[in-house]
Amino acid sequence: MSKRFALIGAAGYIADRHMRAIKETGNDLICATDRFDVMGRIDSYFPEAEFFLEHENFEKYMDDLRMAGNPVDYVSICTPNYMHASHIRFALRNGADVICEKPLVIYPRELDVLKEIEKETGKRVNTVLQLRYHQTILDLKKKVDAGGDKMYDVDLTYMTTRGKWYFKSWKGEMEKSGGVATNIGIHFFDMLTWIFGAVKENVIHVYEADKAAGYLQLEKARVRWFLSLDARDLPAYATERGMRTFRSITVNGDEVEFSGGFTDLHTVTYQNILNGNGFGLDDARESIVLTDYARNTKPVGLKGDYHPLLKG
Template identity: 65%
Template sequence: MSKRFALIGAAGYIAPRHMKAISETGNELVAALDPFDSVGIIDSFFPQADFFTEPERFDRHLDKLRRSSDNKVDYVSVCSPNYLHDAHIRLGLRNDAHVICEKPLVLNPWNLDGLAEIENETGKKVFNILQLRLHSSIIALKKKIEADRSGKIYDIDLTYITSRGKWYFYSWKGNPAKSGGVATNIGIHFFDMLQWIFGDVQQNIVHLNESDKAAGFLQLKNARVRWLLSLDRKDLPSVAVEKGMPTYRSITVNGEEIEFSCGFTQLHTESYKHILAGKGFGIEEARNSIQIVHAIRTQKPVGLTGDYHPFLKKI
């Protein structure tokens, strides 16, 4: 049976992927919210959806729909800036809807406990988009690691450099209080994937943490991880520069490259299918990665000491 959706953050970068997922799973978007009205993308999917620029009127609309049992919203999709996720998830739960939220679910680990309380009160669930867990190459890697009974500790290098222009630092994304900083904004899905495969964090060291880049070391149960995240085009390796690539993504496990650059286009739709089938990733699945990035954000970098990412020698 078709489900009725509302969406918060319709003008954002990630919103079209959610609209496409709602459409491709045979469901309907009935209402959308964004303070900015450049949302013509809605016409590509749900031109009949009601649109609001004020959260108070949007909340009122959902409440009216809730009181009409035939028209109530079943799910609220949250695509708003990171620091608003907590409030917008609560808005959805209060309106008797399940919530599907982009990562990070929240910025601080303790906010998860408050959301769990409201889940219990309302009987509705909160789901996080953790799409790398549904990527075929990542699933294959997890199965390979689980099948290895040798007890070895794997050596991993994670490198993600994605060039961003000046606009980034004028937007909410450039404000750590709103985005959580580089590690949260562009890295949390990698940290979730790594702890999902290689186990809980035993040590979390930060070597560098600046407005446009961060690097550190994670000791997981079954892996040693040197990681680097950057928005600075000057940090791109020569192999990317020579090919004119603005983004460089690499994960090596014991020196072997894990190829997962393809297969991303349908992962939001797969995430929605997963959730609608009752298999979504909830609050507890999101907790470890949120704890990791919160620890990165709140600790003092130690500089180039210990086991640090090799790219740091050139930065």
């Protein structure tokens, strides 16, 4: 049976994947909202959906639907990171289940509050952890699970360069984005802890506005990680090819290639949520605690086992 959806943050780039997932799973987008008023993209998926610029009007429409006995079933949330917690509360209290982009929230304490509201309302919060559905990542997890207590050495390097606009937007504000480790690293940290187990030790070597690096001791892995928004950190061959993004994960020296295969992962995510197999608050906790610690801990500098790129 078709489900009824609402979407908050409809103008964000990631919202397009959510609209497509709603469409491809055979469901309907009833209403959407965003402060940005250029919303032509919605015409490709749900041209009949109601659209609101002011959240107050969107909230009234949601109330009217609920009072008329025709509420939405799900609210999808694609807003800036710092808005997630309040928008999740709004959705739950309006009697809807939630599908929220990562990071689900910025602060671990928000997870506890949302867990209580889940109990009060009987509704569920689902988060988008699409790397857990990537076939290469699934194969790696299967291999690690079969390896028993074997330990692995992992290097994570991710650079996604940004222009000056970035630091004038909410993304450049620690309180709104959670900082660089949260904003660009949360899905990698979720992936690593999902595969290799919980955090046993968390060392921060560098934490700046445009880059961060550290060391993680997980149950089954020793992880050196480096994240950057700075184009000067790109490898020479990437710069020569005009690449603005560089991604590398090695496990015991072998490259894990997963640059492709992302096209349909939001749709797969929606299919699993609709079947009752989504990832919830507890699934998101490990990576949220990890990144919260990273931004609130004084970096130790170049001590111990740090990422090779820091030598430069």
